[in-house]
Amino acid sequence: MNREEQIQTMANTAFWDIIIIGGGATGLGSALDAASRGYKTLCIERFDFSKGTSSRSTKLIHGGVRYLEQGNIKLVRGALLERSFLLNNAPEMTKAIPFILPVYSWFKFLYYGIGLKIYDLLSGKLSIGKTQFLSSKEVIKHIPEVNPQRLKGGILYFDGQFDDSEICMSLVRTAIHYGATVVNYCASTGFIYDNGKVAGIISKDQLSGKEFRLKAKVVINATGVFADEVLRKDNPKHKNVVSPSQGIHIVVSKSFYSGQHALLIPKTSDGRVLFVVPWHDKVVIGTTDSKIKDPVIEPVAASEELDFVMNNFNQYTSKNITKNDFLSVFAGLRPLVKMSNIQSTANLMRDHAIFCSDSGLITITGGKWTTYRKMAKDVVNRAIIQGCFPFKKCITRTVRLMQKPVILSNNVDDIKLLHPDYSFTVLDVKNALRQEMAITLEDVLARRIRLLFLDVKAALSCAEIVADIMQHELGKDKVWKEEQLQSFRTLAKQYLPETQS
Numbered sequence: 479m480n481r482e483e484q485i486q487t488m489a490n491t492a493f494w495d496i497i498i499i500g501g502g503a504t505g506l507g508s509a510l511d512a513a514s515r516g517y518k519t520l521c522i523e524r525f526d527f528s529k530g531t532s533s534r535s536t537k538l539i540h541g542g543v544r545y546l547e548q549g550n551i552k553l554v555r556g557a558l559l560e561r562s563f564l565l566n567n568a569p570e571m572t573k574a575i576p577f578i579l580p581v582y583s584w585f586k587f588l589y590y591g592i593g594l595k596i597y598d599l600l601s602g603k604l605s606i607g608k609t610q611f612l613s614s615k616e617v618i619k620h621i622p623e624v625n626p627q628r629l630k631g632g633i634l635y636f637d638g639q640f641d642d643s644e645i646c647m648s649l650v651r652t653a654i655h656y657g658a659t660v661v662n663y664c665a666s667t668g669f670i671y672d673n674g675k676v677a678g679i680i681s682k683d684q685l686s687g688k689e690f691r692l693k694a695k696v697v698i699n700a701t702g703v704f705a706d707e708v709l710r711k712d713n714p715k716h717k718n719v720v721s722p723s724q725g726i727h728i729v730v731s732k733s734f735y736s737g738q739h740a741l742l743i744p745k746t747s748d749g750r751v752l753f754v755v756p757w758h759d760k761v762v763i764g765t766t767d768s769k770i771k772d773p774v775i776e777p778v779a780a781s782e783e784l785d786f787v788m789n790n791f792n793q794y795t796s797k798n799i800t801k802n803d804f805l806s807v808f809a810g811l812r813p814l815v816k817m818s819n820i821q822s823t824a825n826l827m828r829d830h831a832i833f834c835s836d837s838g839l840i841t842i843t844g845g846k847w848t849t850y851r852k853m854a855k856d857v858v859n860r861a862i863i864q865g866c867f868p869f870k871k872c873i874t875r876t877v878r879l880m881q882k883p884v885i886l887s888n889n890v891d892d893i894k895l896l897h898p899d900y901s902f903t904v905l906d907v908k909n910a911l912r913q914e915m916a917i918t919l920e921d922v923l924a925r926r927i928r929l930l931f932l933d934v935k936a937a938l939s940c941a942e943i944v945a946d947i948m949q950h951e952l953g954k955d956k957v958w959k960e961e962q963l964q965s966f967r968t969l970a971k972q973y974l975p976e977t978q979s
């Protein structure tokens with residue numbers, strides 16, 4: 479994957495069938511869907527791929543146990559189907575993971591037990607493991623840190639897990655393989671019109687500053703929480719359709735949670751569920767649901783959110799983590815579909831919605847990572863109608879997502895570790911630049927290797943080494959390197975807030 483080649487193709491193509499704005503799960507999934515049906519497709523992202531919400535999820539491929547409790551069977555069943563497609567299409571990058579829901583009353587044992595049996599039944603033949611009732615002894619065996627006081631037992635069930643940014647990169651790779659053109663650091667800044675109808679976009683290469691007028695039969699707005707911002711460029715009087723909701727995660731070491739099983743806390747103090755999930759040899763705990771007015775690309779965890787997650791974890795375990803134990807904190811914004819009369823984002827629809835503006839601009843928002851493929855299918859079906867294209871069937875149910883190519887090196891320097899506690903090497907950095915369109919130090923440390931999300935101090939301590947490798951590989955000067963380091967260090971502070979330095 480080479481960004482220059484992608485830019486050249488973008489510049490030299492006179493006419494696109496479909497242009498997709500946004501390089502998160504929804505936009506990239508749509509690019510793969512459209513290209514694999516044979517439509518001439520361009521997808522642009524104004525920052526790095528998955529820089530938005532799609533790198534900040536809980537990393538679960540799930541039907542959503544919580545939505546079952548709300549009686550939203552259709553949503554759960556659909557997501558469970560999608561769970562199985564993603565597990566099948568990316569077996570090397572996804573896995574089934576056992577969850578335990580601990581119960582502290584016999585009534586709850588029955589209540590959650592029946593619920594999770596239904597959850598398993600809804601996945602039908604696509605079940606990835608049977609729901610089981612566990613004794614309190616068995617729960618403690620699997621999760622030694624669980625709070626044992628008045629523990630009656632637990633319910634074991636299965637869901638899927640992945641690395642969100644890794645799957646985004648594999649969507650880029652697979653979409654390009656099927657003929658799509660995909661460019662990061664390229665923003666859509668406005669629209670081109672023909673008789674009042676959207677007939678393309680104006681895009682700006684964020685690195686060179688160059689502008690392009692790109693013509694297309696259909697334009698899809700897949701910009702997550704920024705969908706309204708894009709819609710307002712089309713119609714300044716547009717009324718918001720997205721209600722952003724912030725969720726945060728804290729990451730701690732396995733010394734606070736040694737089990738291989740994830741923990742589902744069914745009812746937190748605000749009535750939500752909280753997940754404790756082993757991930758890349760660390761533990762991710764989250765999340766929250768706080769209404770946000772103005773979306774930003776780098777949301778910051780609020781102090782109350784940190785306390786909320788920490789206190790609920792401490793209540794359900796025998797551990798007592800403090801803010802000094804955080805290795806990383808990351809926040810993301812859910813692009814929830816706005817519904818009138820509902821104030822709390824926790825109650826907003828988790829399904830996706832497709833809107834078509836008077837100008838013909840198509841917008842897709844809502845949904846979740848797990849359902850990105852179905853969202854892509856639905857929006858491309860809508861684009862086919864809008865563009866009067868000859869209908870071609872969606873094939874992504876069985877399209878295998880391509881893994882990162884393994885590149886070997888006989889240079890001993892390439893296998894040097896970036897940090898003594900982590901297996902990431904010099905070659906990983908080079909591959910991120912050569913194979914995965916990484917442009918900045920942050921791209922490498924946050925989304926090609928996930929060190930910023932796993933351990934901020936470790937990421938900071940190897941930042942200089944990584945910047946050196948990048949400077950050399952990209953032929954940049956010292957000023958570039960210092961700028962990269964400075965902006966990465968500023969960003970990293972947000973991922974380790976408050977008490978720590």
Ligand SMILES: Cc1cc2nc3c(=O)[nH]c(=O)nc-3n(C[C@H](O)[C@H](O)[C@H](O)COP(=O)(O)OP(=O)(O)OC[C@H]3O[C@@H](n4cnc5c(N)ncnc54)[C@H](O)[C@@H]3O)c2cc1C
Nearest residue numbers: 500502503504524530531532536538666702725846847848
């Ligand atoms: C805390 C949290 C936990 C979650 N956990 C899970 C989970 O475990 N499982 C699950 O299934 N789902 C989960 N979700 C939901 C899931 O992460 C989101 O639904 C999904 O990532 C949204 O993807 P998207 O592509 O629509 O948006 P985004 O990933 O935000 O992508 C939109 C992109 O558009 C780009 N963009 C904006 N404006 C422009 C422009 N003018 N030009 C070009 N590009 C532009 C942005 O930079 C951004 O990268 C979670 C969400 C949150 C917030």
